[in-house]
Amino acid sequence: MNPIAHKAGRVAVGAAGLLMSIAAGIGAPTWAAQQPAAADAPPVLQSETAGVTPFAGLTPHELSYNTLDGLTGGGIRVIDGDTAKLIATVYSSQYANFAWAPDHRTLYVSETYWTLGNRGQREDVLSIYGGPALSNEGEIPLPGRLISDPKTNTFALSPDGRYAYDYTFQPAPGVSVTDLNARKVVTSVEIPGCGLVFPFGKRGFASLCADGSLAVADLDRQGKYSVHRTKRFFDIMKDPVMDESVADRGSGLALFITNDGWVHPVQLGDAPRFDPAWSIEVAAGLSPATSTVGQITWRPSGQVPFAYDAPRRRLFALMREDSPWNNEKAGSEIWVLDARHHRLLHRWPVPESALLVAITPDAHPLLFALSQEWLWVMDPDSGAVLRATEIVTPGLVRVRGE
Amino acid sequence: MSARVALRLVLFGLLGVATAAAANEPGGHPVSQLMPVQVAYLTSCGGCHGIEGISAPRAVPTLRHLTGSFLCTPEGRQFIVRIPDVALSNLSDQMLTRVMNWVVFDLGAPVPAGNAARRYTVAEVARLRREPLTQTGLTPYRERVVARVQARCAAAAGLSVYGAAYGPGVKSGSPKS
């Protein structure tokens, strides 16, 4: 035997064995006790093997957000509010939306790719991620979707998590309905002149309409979707209801909030109940805001300007003192409002200025304020900034239960 | 003088030269004055349907030289007013009537001769828009209306181009779109 070849062969086998054990290590979750096969002792006893830090599901104090930056091209990140540390990152396309299942572990991502990047076959998909490594678990083809800057209410799961609703805009508006158990789209509901989805009940959803009404969609007795419109409750040309209005999935209460700070509480359902509107500014002891040219006053403003703390019925609003029609600029304060009694509870200044706000749903909530570059974790009851971290330009945010 | 001021003077000076030059340039023309009916069309419809009624035809129905054909049948005549984005638009009955007549008789000409080929009246548009087609599947309904229009008027062939442009299996970027 050629001694050189023999040695080379042994090195090759050893290298292969090393590679195989590394591969086995990457595949094997580190929390599971590694059980080396009794008959196959590893040729190299490694101090560590590489695995994936287990993902235990979105915790109450974690914030997830996707990125808006057109150059980095999307992605969903999870940050722990208690430590301000990055926990997980999931791939997504640009202009994606996402939602967590009620198990807090499965992540649904509504996204669009072209096979050759800026051309080729268009693929609209609902991608699924889950398990301890937040691995991709396949995707469900969608019949199209809206391509826009991320907007919270263009994609949502039904409250029980069995169906996904996706606002499509081809540019004829509609909502695709996906059965997440059967992993297929079951129907598309046309909602001409309307947009966005606010789910309620088992299979219902409401959409905001340009004529100032709500479109309410639900299954009829034949099991098919029918859509009807409510009365008109706002004048879109004078004071539109903002896209980033909030709704509590648990109770079905929506707060449709206009540019001028009018809050329309609506109990969603087949026959929505419209409660009297109240003004954020009046709740703070100011005159109502209007869109009169030159009127400088406090107005809700930002990219995601509202967060609703359902258990305590508190509305958090990013506010900015400015003239009308500037409702997407950064806010300098977070106002904490009692949504039941229509009173201002607190005004917290934001470090620098903020574009997004979120509140966790647990008993000791954390308040998140985000700019294009920073995430600040704040105490909602004192306004104290607890910690901060740099982030990638955020698009939209979701906490547990949203 | 500072470089910044010098730059501004250069820019403004060139602007002066440019405007004089453009006035004499072939194809150069002053700012167009839009008619109110055009403004209404442009702000309510023109973004998607195109400033001249031409857009990506498989994504949005083309209006130019085609909408006139809907008046080949009474059903087609009613259909285009009952389209929800038309019926429920923010335009008054009067302005919507002017827009419909402009879209059909100006933008969408020719209008084939026939019983239904007369101008819309305000009373008619007001009545039709109270029954928007919000309940039915709009795309298949349109296909049926178009099929019957095409049976009457050969010039309406272009009405069929619009369809589901971006479903799975449809290649984007094809020359037709």
Next chain:
Amino acid sequence: MKRLDVDNLGERLTRRLAGRLSRRSALARLGAVLVAAPAFPLLPVQRARAADAGAVAQQGTDFSRAAQTHDDTACNYWRYCGIDGNLCSCCGGSTHSCPPGSQPSPTSWIGSCVNPGDQRSYLVAYRDCCGAKECNKCSCLNTDHAMPIYRPQANNHIIWCFGTQSFEYHCSMAVLVGLAE
């Protein structure tokens, strides 16, 4: 697309102007506009008469009162009252031409802006240039009379690339349609 904090706009605008000292590059840019734009619009840019200065300040919109008419690479250029994204004027294009490497979309949303020079309303088509990576220069977000996404005709967050090869957003133009009054 990144948003520009308009409160710091003045400072950034000054820095940008100061940086652009090259007369040749400015000339080259204007020259390209002349060649590429046979329909170069003649705007009646009248300076407000001193006697009317007070009245003028009351008219228009809040945006137009702070707008200018000479620099289309700044977010407060009068036509950008509803623009969202990168200015094609900063990306190798202009208010009405796409930079090479991108294509204009046949669809757009149409807004109206007041020209502070004559206080009149003009229709502006915010047409996106698509197909190249985001230009990432001169990012602006103005929302003068912009509507929410469920009234798409006047919404500037929809990526208006319908009819091009993909929805790869590069920059936004502000094409003058005409005088709206």
